[in-house]
Amino acid sequence: MNYATLQDLIGRFGERELIELTDPDLLAIQTERVQRALDDAQVFADGFLGRVYRLPLTGCAFPAPLPGDPGAVQWVVPPQLRRIVCDVARYYLYHDVAPEHEVYLRYKAAERELQAVAEGKMVLACPAGGLPGVPLTGLPSGEADVAWAFSPRQMTDDSLRGFA
Template identity: 35%
Template sequence: MSYVVKQGMIDRFGERELVQLTDRANKPPTTIDDDVLDEAMSDAADLIDGYLAKLYTLPLTVVPGILTRMAADIARYYLHGKSADKDGAVHRAYQEAMTWLKDVAAGRIQLEAEGVLPEQSGGGSVRAKASDRVFTRDSLKDA
């Protein structure tokens, strides 16, 4: 399941950037290569699913907006590849998305989505029985 679509990527990052990142056939780049973009978006979705699968039933019936943003940032990072500047905005957005995903997986952040119900604990009661007393008033009377 893809969490972001082509138009969402265009809206967030602009057509010009996506043309430059995806068009590897034309010099200079002129069009968005849908196959390259789809692969980056699919890779981002696979990564996200890996973090969500433990807590949520996939595919999600409703995709929260923040998840779409995180998927877009991850896909953009994948499109930049090795050219993503470690001090730049693309890398920072990717790191923020990864930190956020780790927090979701750890249960520190909860998505507004249908989740897998946690297993219920036993719920039984505890019973204890004290043993008979070894020393009583009567047993110590002659001592």
């Protein structure tokens, strides 16, 4: 699941800005550069989200009734995660940004939000309720990966004989 797309960036920041950021000839958006920034931003987000959710995220279940299947759902990216990834990708497209620049401030705000999610101080909200993915904690028995394995204690009177 891609957290954000080129169309999301165009919708938020405008086609003109993306052309200026990606094409020295100012003719068209260079989609490869934009996709690389989006991919990097998603990996950045996953670095935080992976502390809370099993990756890849499944997304939020959004009701999408179909003829014959009124209970059908569509899996969508949590809206705040889409915004965060757009802000980070935009920052990655800029070369030099002053600390007081809006792009830098939005990037730092996105980083703080992701940190808050990773620390459990904030959650990714799903518009129709539910969770955007499988939490790493509180999994039903047998579904979690084994992180530690212990063997029975091997110290007995016989094994310790001769130690002072």
